[in-house]
Amino acid sequence: MKYATALGMLTLCSVLAACGNDSDRHSITRGTDIHLSSGSIRSENGQISLSISEAPDATISAQGELTINQQAVAVDPASRDLLKSYYQNAIAVHADGMATAKAGEDVGEQALESVKQAINSGHSDQIQQQIEAKAQVLKETALKVCQDLGNIQSAQDQLATQLPAFKPYGHMVTADDVSDCRNDIHVR
Numbered sequence: 551m552k553y554a555t556a557l558g559m560l561t562l563c564s565v566l567a568a569c570g571n572d573s574d575r576h577s578i579t580r581g582t583d584i585h586l587s588s589g590s591i592r593s594e595n596g597q598i599s600l601s602i603s604e605a606p607d608a609t610i611s612a613q614g615e616l617t618i619n620q621q622a623v624a625v626d627p628a629s630r631d632l633l634k635s636y637y638q639n640a641i642a643v644h645a646d647g648m649a650t651a652k653a654g655e656d657v658g659e660q661a662l663e664s665v666k667q668a669i670n671s672g673h674s675d676q677i678q679q680q681i682e683a684k685a686q687v688l689k690e691t692a693l694k695v696c697q698d699l700g701n702i703q704s705a706q707d708q709l710a711t712q713l714p715a716f717k718p719y720g721h722m723v724t725a726d727d728v729s730d731c732r733n734d735i736h737v738r
Contacts, residue, residue, distance in 0.1 A: 584643055584699075589722050591640050591702075598640045605718035610637045618715055629713045632705045639701040646694040653688040660684045689735055696731035699723055 584591040589602035600608040606619035614630035614637070616623040625633060661684075664677040703723040710720025 584640065586722055586727055587724065589719075591643075591722065593641060593644055598637055600719050600722060602719060602722060608716075608719055610640075612637055616713075616716070623713075623715045625713060629709060629716075632709050632712070636702055636705040636709065639698045639705065642698040643695055643702070646691065646698055650688065650692045650695060653684075653691040657681065657684040657688050692735045693732065696728060696735065699731055700728045703728055 583593075589600065592599045592601065597609045597611050600610070608616065608618045610616055610633050612634070614625065614633035616625055616629075616633055661677075661681050664680050668677055703725065706716075706720055706723055709716040
C-alpha cells in the first residue's frame with residue numbers, strides 16, 4: 551500500500567527541514583546560527599559573527615567591514631567585496647533554511663492530505679505521485695542552502711589568502727561541510 555511511501559516522505563521532510571541536523575560535525579538551526587565542525591557563524595544586529603576556538607570573535611557587516619576582537623581591520627576593495635559576499639551568503643543560508651522548512655511543511659501537509667483522501671476514497675494510487683512532486687521542490691530548496699555554504703567557502707578561501715587577519719577563519723566552512731550538506735539531501 552502507498553501509506554508506507556507517505557510516511558517515508560514525512561520522514562524525509564523532517565530530515566531535510568533540519569538540513570542534516572543529525573550530524574555531529576555541522577548543522578543549520580532554524581534560528582540564525584550555522585554550527586560547523588570548527589566554529590559557528592551567527593547573524594545578529596545586522597552583522598554576522600564568526601566564532602572559533604583558536605581566534606577571537608570576528609564580525610562582518612553588510613558593507614564588508616571586518617572587525618576582529620572588536621577592532622576594525624583595514625581591507626582593500628577586493629577583500630571588501632569578498633566580505634560582502636561572505637555576509638550575503640551567510641544571510642542567505644538563514645533565508646533559504648527558512649524556505650526549506652516551509653517547503654518541508656508543505657510536503658508534510660500534502661502527505662497528510664493525500665493519506666486522508668486515500669482513506670476516505672479507498673484510492674491510494676496517487677499518493678506517491680503527489681508527494682514526490684512536493685518533495686522535489688523541497689530538495690531543490692534545500693540544495694540552495696548547500697550552494698550558500700559553498701559560496702561562503704569560496705569567499706572564505708579567497709579571504710584567507712588575500713587578507714592575513716582573516717586567515718584563522720579560513721577553515722570554518724570546509725569542502726566536507728558542503729559535500730555533507732548535498733549528500734544529506736540526495737541520500738535520504
